[in-house]
Amino acid sequence: MNRLWLVFLLLFAVTANSNAQAQTDLCEENIPKDWQAVNGSLSLSQRHFKLGRQSIQWDWKAGSKSLLKLKDKALAQVAGNPRSTFVIWIYNESPLNDKLLFKFGKEGQTACNFEFKLNFKGWRTAWVMYHRDMGGKPVPGMNTLEVQAPAASKKGTLFIDQLMYNVTINPRSPMRDEQLPFINPGADKAANAHWNALYSFSHAPGYLPLAKSISSNEITDLATISKRYREQVLPTEDKVHTVLPEIVQEFAYWNIRRDGQNITGRPVYSMNDTELVSFSPAGNVKETNRLSGIKRYSQFMLRVAQARATSKDAGEQRRLESIFMDLLDHLDDQGWAYGSGMGALHHHGYNLEGFYTACLLMKELIKREGKLDRTFKSMSWFSGLGRTLQHPHSLPSSNIDVFNTLLGSMLSAVLMLDDSPEKLRYLHSYSNWLSKNVVPDHTIEGAFKPDGAVFHHGNLYPAYGIGGYTGIAPIVYVLSGTSFRMQQPAHESLRNSLLMMHYYTNPFKWPVSVSGRHPTGNWGIADMPYAWMAMAGTPDGKLKTDTLMAAVYLKLNEGKRNQWTNAFKNMNISPAGYPHGHWNLNYGLLDIHRRQDWLLTLRGHNRYFISHESYPGENMYGRYLAYGQLEVLFPQSKTDDGSNFKDEGWDWNNIPGTTTLQLPMDKLRANVINADDFSGIEEMLISDEPFAGGTTFKGQGMFAMKLHGHDKYDMGSFRATKSWFMLDSLVICLGSDIHNSITEYPTQTTLFQNYLKHTSDPVVVNGLELRTFPYKENGIGRSMTVIDNRNIGYYIPDAGNVLLSKDRQLSRDQKDARETSGNFAKLTLDHGNAPLNAGYEYAMLVNTDKQQMKEMSLKMNSKAPVYRVLQKDSIAHSVWYATQQITATAIFGSNKVLADSLLISNSKACLLMYQQKGNRLSMSVTDPDLAFYEGSDDSPKDASGKRKEVSIYSRKWYRLPARPSIVKLRIKGEWATVRNNDGLVKAVVGKDGNTQLDIRCKDGLVSAVELVKPNQKKK
Structure with a gap:
């Protein structure tokens, strides 16, 4: 789903075109006339810049008595806009265990405020919604902002750029971080928490104990995992097309310069920046990200790392290493560092993915430069590695975006660590987290369902599913055969979901009805997940090759020859046939x-x-x-x-x-x-x-x-x-x-x-x-x-x-x-x-x-039709199929008059198919109501009683599990259960000679019922 980032850029651009969003850089010509420093000074500086070529340097002295006073008419409109947001970028050269205090007011009276921690070096941003995230409330006609310097510091310097007083943004976007831990706390449990809950993830305490030592078997497992994963991310030599002059040319575009300990260069924008202001000359969202976005930057880092890993020339290797370290340091300076939320980071998994792999490939260089710990922290922060430290019993459901874009990123972060008990703990936590999130989820929220459906956006969504499979399956292989392997129920769940995708594709394309928002008729299955799952072995770990997964892969590659088809054919595996069934x-x-x-x-x-x-x-x-x-x-x-x-x-x-x-x-x-x-x-x-x-x-x-x-x-x-x-x-x-x-x-x-x-x-x-x-x-x-x-x-x-x-x-x-x-x-x-x-x-x-x-x-x-319609009304639809002597009935209510020779009554709406052969009766019963909630419809209604449109994510039952039910059927005659009903069915013969069946149903799955005449059971 590499195009999704553009979709969201366009979406947010729709809402980001009013008032302050059109603002240009505030400090390229002079200091704004309504800015005043009390016990300090203001000047223009080219030492650091986030937008344009310079920023405003604020030097202060006298601690909390130092103030930066600002006035702007844009503040007057804040009170009337519930989505109004204050935005600022701040550069700090020396981390301080202190904070700034921002106070907004009118006529010298503070109306609302917030604090901004200074425990960082480099650029950081604040996106603070006035009405939701600040202390106090904005008032009409507000016109002043005072920024109070750190109380414990007698003097200091900060650099300010891209300040916006009143920006209208999507309220889901702002995320809390180490500077602003109070921002949008509800995001930790929102539908986009996988992007926005980085602060919460980073503070997860962990539940596994730290081992005292690391065994030889564990060292072998770690080596196996590292080798397999590096082989996946390293290109083969015939696919390395990057040459040094091309890399040097691209590197020059970023204009990175060092001046002692100081580093500057072209700003590296995040996807969320386009919500605020257009940075390209033409104001084009796509052009902005093509030119200066994090996706281009991280992919370039990966190209450099891959070129270094495959280069055979010592001089070229040194030049590539120098370029890479400049890129890494500039990225950190730009705010792409541990604890930085960058304002908001939706879909960063798609845009930052090259960063993690690049760092892993360059681990030895980063370690040699003394920046391994810093890099590991940044990798773990942005990948949300801390999510894996939560106890599996309390884990929230992770979605396909995580598996697609962050799974390998988290593993890259873990593999950055040297072999140690800490690395073992992270890897065990990672494996447990993965297994917990791949076993069937019984809510609408999670990714994999009991029946094999793959979910995103609360819906069956194979277009996202292929990204998830493509992310998970290689990791399943990487971990297979080691003490960190995926647990058997999770492996079976993933395998079942892949089989279902095979069943609803023919053999490549899937139906338009499951195409989500892309009904083009051109979407289809990905083959490589089946190859990786084949190489990962069977779920029980008994066989090193899963022949069924291999057979599906061969079906998708009939007539082709590659390393995988050759390997599977050499194992005497044949392509799968077309599936048959329902x-x-x-x-x-x-x-x-x-x-x-x-x-x-x-x-x-x-x-x-x-x-x-x-x-x-x-x-x-x-x-x-x-x-x-x-x-x-x-x-x-x-x-x-x-x-x-x-x-x-x-x-x-x-x-x-x-x-x-x-x-x-x-x-x-x-x-x-x-x-x-x-x-x-x-x-x-x-x-x-x-x-x-x-x-x-x-x-x-x-x-x-x-x-x-x-x-x-x-x-x-x-x-x-x-x-x-x-x-x-x-x-x-x-x-x-x-x-x-x-x-x-x-x-x-x-x-x-x-x-x-x-x-x-x-x-x-x-x-x-x-x-x-x-x-x-x-x-x-x-x-x-x-x-x-x-x-x-x-x-x-x-x-x-x-x-x-x-x-x-x-x-x-x-x-x-x-x-x-x-x-x-x-x-x-x-x-x-x-x-x-x-x-x-x-x-x-x-x-x-x-x-x-x-x-x-x-x-x-004729008198012997192929089928008969037994009932077609508001009570039931029922059909008899002559060829197989099968009766199939959809019953839309309970205890109504049914045109059925067997069924007397039912306790609730259900689906029923049955076949009677002599003294044996076989049934399938399904309760189609998954019962995420019970009772009447909960849709909010307007004054006229019409249902209002609200988000699926706003529903209180969105995270509730499906509830089981008992379907009670009364059928004619005396019947008894046979042993293979697995306790799902209870049969009681009444005084009238008819039988009461209590059938347990759950998750919309079929409850199979096998019955016999009582005298036949004794035999």
Whole structure:
């Protein structure tokens, strides 16, 4: 996810363009006229500078009697802006165990204040929100600032640059550090705590005892880990393209100069600086970071370190070492040092990652220069290494950003230490922390879920997942086979999550429905995590090579030859075949169904899991992505990407599988706002309906949801009940209770919307090929069969409201950056405007032909149909599948009248599939409600009763675990459990001869039930 830093820069630039954000450097020409030094003096200095080429030097004497007095009209507006923030950069040449006192006031009366510790050398910044972080409260018309010098020092010097009196910033951003430990304390538990809680991490006491000595086996383990990790971060000689002249040229750009102990150079900006002011001449955020950002700087440090590690010339080595030490010292002087929060450091893991590896590669040089301890402290601070020192039982959940960008950084910091008991303690803490954070997490917050889903932003999010896998898997290998190896449950969890990604990719791309805010159809799996996991061995540690992980890697690299394919093939490992079966990821609400070489997925949402994620310029029309999106992916080839999707001309109203309101583009476009202080500028809406999810039975499956539109877009009256039954190559799709009061626009259910590579691509209707383009037809008849241009068949028993077209469509791309057009075939069911209790039924047959569809139509109109719909109403959706004699039912309430020959009653909403063969009854039961909270919907409402948009991170249940439940079923006849129910099921036969089943359910997982007739059990 290397592009994410730019996304956030653009987001914050949206909010950072008012009043003081436009301020330029304050001290390039002269000292501001409203500045006055009491018992001291002010002058311009080029000795240190943060912006421009000079700063204001403040020399003081007489300790606390020395004051810096400032006046500015910008202070008058502070009281009226709850996000107003004071910003200043200060350079200190000599650390002091003392502090500055900043006092803001009016007419000589102090209104608010804060203290700034001076226990540092170099540049440090303060971002202090007036209303939240200061003592006291700002008052209207404030106009003065007094800075009181340290009380214990008779004289001293400080340098001041880039002072801003009133900046509007994102309240999540400021973070506390060693200078300002009181700033934004709530950030330690916020959604972005992995970036912002560095102060808290650095003060973690540690829970493991310090060993008295280090054993020979431990020394061997440490050597193994160090060797493996260095091999990963060192480029092979054939990949080293950097030559010394190029490095010298880049080094000259940074203009680093030494004057005795003093060092200056081009400022190294952090990502958060762009919230305050644009530093590039053109005011361009992207240009600023390309020119002077920490990402460019840290990557350059890594290039220098890698060049030094592979250089064979002694003179070149010395020059590279000199350059590296200048870079390291200048970075420290700029404030990239232990204890410095840099104002805010969101996403620093992406931007600073080259720093850690570079330092590790240059460890011996840094040690020789006497700066090993300083460097280790800085590495541990910015990587948040202290987070690993917390006891595993009290650890907060770490997210994918940490695994993706900071995991290797933390290990680099540990490996900077010489072999010692302290290093052992850090490494054991690191390993324990990693294991604790990779075992399944039962909340929305963590990364890995019990069903194999990988999470970020409170949602199933494989685009972030691949970064997490890419970060974790190499570390699992590095630690494998040593006393620091990942614990078995964590290893199994990671392996299961990787397998699930293999199941919902085919074999490379994943469905658009799980693409988050990037619905481009181009995102896909990463292969290297499977190779590293293969080399890490099996979770139980018994085998040095995990052949299943290796087989998946080979599947992703069929036809390729590299060191990994050669190694695995030499072990007689064959590529994995296409998976076959059905899987539910009810954390994230994705169902996966696979046969032959195709993948079918379904996506829903409910009151816990969002319908979509939109950012400014990203997924601006994806409101319906989880309204029941059904996708079929075939394997990619040189001429076909295996998908029906193309952004060019795609109608975002007609996503296959969904039931949606057909809106004009301007009304479908997301209105992305900063909903509250818990979030950024984003849209992540949830429903108020708890029912959505799937279950699995003997490789078959079903998924159902109750759909409710969001009041943000006046869709509170929009409701539908939807279900899908996935049985071999057959998918039965049902809808009921479709209604809304919106008269302006029609409601439709989309069967398919397929990109046409050629306008002559056929659609087959009742056995007749239609190659005409353009083509439109409405209401074809009582029953109908259609085969689309991807050989997917559709049987529609009542086709009176069918809309079929082949036409050129005009649309907008998902970024809303341009108009698009493309040729598509589309089949929908039109429910009309403001429908009242409308419904639908249709069946899909994947990978079919005319003869199969003809046979299916004949069977469905005979006395021996392929399936029967037993019930389709607000109480339940139920289907009987003749081929396997399976009954599948989604029950939306409790103790209602059910059209089921076995089920008498139920205690709560659930999903049920069963099959009876003689005296044996097999069941799968799932409670789809993960119950992060119970009771009615907790969405805040406005005065009219409409649900308000609030951040998912603001919900009180966001960090609460899913709660288990007992589903009670009464079934006809006498039944008894068999031994393999693992205590999940209790069966009691009542006086009426029927059986009461108590079934334990948790985490949306399947509870498998095996029952027999009592007399059969005795046998």
